[in-house]
Amino acid sequence: MAHFEIRDLSFSYASAKGKLSLDSVSFDIQRGEYLVLCGRSGSGKTTLLKQLKPVLAPAGKRGGEILFNSAPIRALSERDQAAKIGYVMQNPDDQIVTDKVWHELAFGLESLGCDQKTMRARVAEMACYFGIQDWFHRDVANLSGGQKQLLNLASIMAMQPEVLILDEPTSQLDPIAASDFLNTVRKINLELGTTVIITEHRLEDIFPHADRAVVMDEGRVIADDVPRSIGKLLFEQRNPMFTAMPTPVRVFYGAGAEGKCPLTVREGRTWLSETFPNGAKTKSLPEEKDPAETGEPALTMKELWFRYEKDSPDIMRGVSAEVPTGSLYAIVGGNGAGKSTTLKAICGINRPYRGKIKVFGRPVEKYKSSELFSRCLAMLPQDPKSLFVKRSVREDLSEMNADRDRVQEIAELCRIVPLLDSHPYDLSGGEQQRAALAKVLLTEPRLLLLDEPTKGIDSFFKETFAGILSELKRKGVTVVMVSHDVEFCARYADMVSMFFDGQILTTDTPRRFFGSNSFYTTAANRMSRHVFSQAVTAEDVIALYGANREALA
Amino acid sequence: MKKEENDAFSQCHPAVGFFFFVGAIGLGAMILHPLYILASGLFAVTYYCLLRGTRGLKTVALSVPVFLLLTFANPLVNHDGQRVLTYVFGRPYTYEALVYGMAIAGMLIVMLLWAGCYNAVMTSDKFMTLFGGVIPTISLLLLMVLRLVPNMIRKVAQLAGARKCIGRGAADNATKKEKALDSLNVLSALMTWALEGGVITADSMKARGYGTEKRSSFRMQKMKSSDIILLSVMAVLAAAIVRLIAGGGTAADYTPIMRITPVTGEHLAGFAAYCVFLSLPTVLYIKEAVQWRISRSGI
Numbered sequence: 001m002a003h004f005e006i007r008d009l010s011f012s013y014a015s016a017k018g019k020l021s022l023d024s025v026s027f028d029i030q031r032g033e034y035l036v037l038c039g040r041s042g043s044g045k046t047t048l049l050k051q052l053k054p055v056l057a058p059a060g061k062r063g064g065e066i067l068f069n070s071a072p073i074r075a076l077s078e079r080d081q082a083a084k085i086g087y088v089m090q091n092p093d094d095q096i097v098t099d100k101v102w103h104e105l106a107f108g109l110e111s112l113g114c115d116q117k118t119m120r121a122r123v124a125e126m127a128c129y130f131g132i133q134d135w136f137h138r139d140v141a142n143l144s145g146g147q148k149q150l151l152n153l154a155s156i157m158a159m160q161p162e163v164l165i166l167d168e169p170t171s172q173l174d175p176i177a178a179s180d181f182l183n184t185v186r187k188i189n190l191e192l193g194t195t196v197i198i199t200e201h202r203l204e205d206i207f208p209h210a211d212r213a214v215v216m217d218e219g220r221v222i223a224d225d226v227p228r229s230i231g232k233l234l235f236e237q238r239n240p241m242f243t244a245m246p247t248p249v250r251v252f253y254g255a256g257a258e259g260k261c262p263l264t265v266r267e268g269r270t271w272l273s274e275t276f277p278n279g280a281k282t283k284s285l286p287e288e289k290d291p292a293e294t295g296e297p298a299l300t301m302k303e304l305w306f307r308y309e310k311d312s313p314d315i316m317r318g319v320s321a322e323v324p325t326g327s328l329y330a331i332v333g334g335n336g337a338g339k340s341t342t343l344k345a346i347c348g349i350n351r352p353y354r355g356k357i358k359v360f361g362r363p364v365e366k367y368k369s370s371e372l373f374s375r376c377l378a379m380l381p382q383d384p385k386s387l388f389v390k391r392s393v394r395e396d397l398s399e400m401n402a403d404r405d406r407v408q409e410i411a412e413l414c415r416i417v418p419l420l421d422s423h424p425y426d427l428s429g430g431e432q433q434r435a436a437l438a439k440v441l442l443t444e445p446r447l448l449l450l451d452e453p454t455k456g457i458d459s460f461f462k463e464t465f466a467g468i469l470s471e472l473k474r475k476g477v478t479v480v481m482v483s484h485d486v487e488f489c490a491r492y493a494d495m496v497s498m499f500f501d502g503q504i505l506t507t508d509t510p511r512r513f514f515g516s517n518s519f520y521t522t523a524a525n526r527m528s529r530h531v532f533s534q535a536v537t538a539e540d541v542i543a544l545y546g547a548n549r550e551a552l553a
Numbered sequence: 554m555k556k557e558e559n560d561a562f563s564q565c566h567p568a569v570g571f572f573f574f575v576g577a578i579g580l581g582a583m584i585l586h587p588l589y590i591l592a593s594g595l596f597a598v599t600y601y602c603l604l605r606g607t608r609g610l611k612t613v614a615l616s617v618p619v620f621l622l623l624t625f626a627n628p629l630v631n632h633d634g635q636r637v638l639t640y641v642f643g644r645p646y647t648y649e650a651l652v653y654g655m656a657i658a659g660m661l662i663v664m665l666l667w668a669g670c671y672n673a674v675m676t677s678d679k680f681m682t683l684f685g686g687v688i689p690t691i692s693l694l695l696l697m698v699l700r701l702v703p704n705m706i707r708k709v710a711q712l713a714g715a716r717k718c719i720g721r722g723a724a725d726n727a728t729k730k731e732k733a734l735d736s737l738n739v740l741s742a743l744m745t746w747a748l749e750g751g752v753i754t755a756d757s758m759k760a761r762g763y764g765t766e767k768r769s770s771f772r773m774q775k776m777k778s779s780d781i782i783l784l785s786v787m788a789v790l791a792a793a794i795v796r797l798i799a800g801g802g803t804a805a806d807y808t809p810i811m812r813i814t815p816v817t818g819e820h821l822a823g824f825a826a827y828c829v830f831l832s833l834p835t836v837l838y839i840k841e842a843v844q845w846r847i848s849r850s851g852i
Binding site: 053055056077078079081082083086087089091093094095096097098099100102103106107108109110111112113114115116119120123141152155156159344347348349369370372373374377378379381383385386387388389390399400425439440443449 | 738754
């Protein structure tokens with residue numbers, strides 16, 4: 001028996017003047033299934049998920065019907081909806097209601113009016129299952145993003161739902177916390193048999209485990225199949241969604257291979273080994289040139305030491321680096337290692353107690369703040385929302401520069417012209433990122449600092465974003481970015497540095513940097529390192545595959 | 554590790570703590586008898602220092618000048634009394650008013666110290682445990698509002714930092730008008746942000762069945778037999794003290810004529826009850842520390 005039956009569902013928002021956000025969507029979701037819903041931002045994924053839990057469904061015009069356990073879902077009482085259908089949202093912070101971890105776990109049970117004995121047992125059980133015992137008594141304010149999201153999941157699971165709906169649950173988390181979270185979701189699916197419906201940008205981690213993938217575009221279902229077949233389908237359709245597929249899939253079809261498509265790094269390795277049983281003839285691509293020395297570096301950091309309070313531990317412990325003018329310089333490293341702190345130190349929000357920072361050869365403290373932040377240095381913060389203070393994107397941009405032509409020009413560069421009259425909070429994550437970038441660019445910086453610019457944006461927006469960055473680079477802007485996104489850094493950065501233990505440990509070109517790492521590297525490299533050397537992006541692997549196939553033929 | 558976590562009294566059921574502080578502060582506010590204030594002060598200082606460590610000593614030291622200031626200020630406004638010590642601005646500065654000032658200042662500071670202890674012992678979750686069951690909705694609301702404030706402060710810092718890095722926001726040399734205009738910008742952004750967050754929180758509450766049933770309240774602590782014993786002991790002591798106060802055993806008049814009831818005979822028992830009541834947290838603390846030493850030597 002199907003758990004959910006979606007029959008010819010269509011929906012348009014009350015404010016959308018009849019434009020359909022969902023257009024005759026029909027499919028079933030089986031009991032115990034792990035279903036991935038994918039599609040670009042704004043393709044109707046969230047709208048569909050909210051229809052599956054009517055208390056969250058927005059106002060609008062609805063057609064078709066949804067059956068839950070063979071009965072119309074609208075007839076389900078609010079109590080049953082709460083208890084049977086769990087829903088985890090994107091933002092870890094705002095979902096939390098109370099101030100203590102234990103209280104948050106009990107929140108749903110309190111709402112349902114459970115008695116003390118049941119609550120005690122369920123809360124204890126959940127805390128153990130999710131490994132929360134160690135921070136059970138803590139204030140929620142002191143938790144990390146990953147812990148907060150795990151708490152949100154646990155507090156929903158405490159109500160023992162039959163279905164778990166997750167709307168981009170890991171978009172605000174770093175990769176390690178994200179894969180922990182997704183593993184927990186998978187464990188719930190496997191061990192408890194809970195039906196899981198999830199949307200995600202990071203398909204790499206969940207695609208291999210999913211039973212089925214449904215792809216949406218402009219409110220319609222364009223593909224509905226097992227994950228292994230989805231890649232082929234999208235590739236044949238030349239669908240832009242193909243760029244979001246896991247690396248092994250992209251390499252496989254990109255290289256024009258035939259047969260069973262690999263989904264995981266392990267399968268990718270086997271496939272490459274079988275294709276080249278005697279090893280590859282051309283092992284690596286031509287050596288990339290070091291970025292030419294361009295005289296004065298844009299940014300020099302020398303032995304920076306910093307701590308937040310007098311007797312707290314050092315966050316920066318002798319950070320030194322030199323960023324050549326006109327390059328895209330990426331700093332990667334674990335969570336809480338001090339990467340963002342370093343960017344804030346460059347901007348003067350944090351003041352190192354020892355060490356020197358020079359911007360374009362001049363010590364940063366010699367600049368007046370009006371000089372430093374106009375036509376010189378600017379930073380895009382991690383949360384783009386912290387830059388918006390007005391009611392429309394246009395007003396926000398005009399705050400920076402009254403010149404209408406210049407605003408228009410930058411809006412075109414950042415590809416946000418159609419969004420200029422929207423409220424900044426109505427934009428999607430990727431759109432907000434670009435609008436914020438536009439605002440930052442209006443200060444005409446020569447040195448641009450980016451804090452996690454690809455966090456929470458999907459693969460298409462990433463490509464657009466990379467396009468904007470390369471255009472800036474062409475104009476001579478130096479970009480320093482801090483990121484968890486190794487795939488992005490491998491593909492677009494000129495130099496990559498590893499931040500660890502409060503220092504910058506190694507710096508190299510992406511190919512050499514990721515080529516010599518074996519854990520902290522891209523999926524393409526992990527998949528191909530036994531055959532090729534220093535192939536770090538899917539494009540690298542495809543190029544080498546092509547070269548070697550020709551040699552074989 | 555914070556000192557509070559070592560404290561045996563803080564480990565008791567929240568009802569014990571709440572009853573104690575209502576007693577200590579409530580009874581203390583009714584008594585202006587110098588000996589009782591002194592006793593209360595002694596126990597308040599001891600327990601406060603046990604809870605807060607050296608930081609506590611600093612607070613106590615800081616309260617001394619406040620005490621002196623209040624003491625010496627009282628005769629300046631209160632001119633009643635029989636023994637004139639001197640004349641200030643042509644008005645009498647009397648002995649009775651001075652002692653009265655001492656009593657009021659002492660009482661005030663002792664109350665503040667007890668309030669400090671209350672803050673350390675009765676954390677917000679204990680308060681919730683106590684009253685969450687009685688008024689679940691209101692206490693939840695209160696808790697959410699309390700959570701909002703530190704969140705807002707963090708966000709203001711984030712907004713200000715972000716604006717600084719694009720050369721907006723109040724620069725060091727900005728005029729007052731510019732600064733005010735910028736604060737308005739930040740404030741409006743903060744409101745939008747908070748509203749948006751509020752919508753999500755509301756969704757999250759709805760998603761977890763908020764408002765579908767009569768709310769129950771999850772309590773972390775059960776009442777143990779030792780808590781019940783402690784509560785009964787405190788109730789008996791408190792009853793004795795209330796009887797004493799009602800009988801005028803703690804009466805003390807300062808102006809115009811000083812009349813302080815001596816602590817003798819039948820009143821002695823009441824005074825002892827007051828001391829025992831106030832010493833309970835300290836006694837528990839010491840008992841626990843000694844017991845811990847003994848049991849640890851057995852490990």
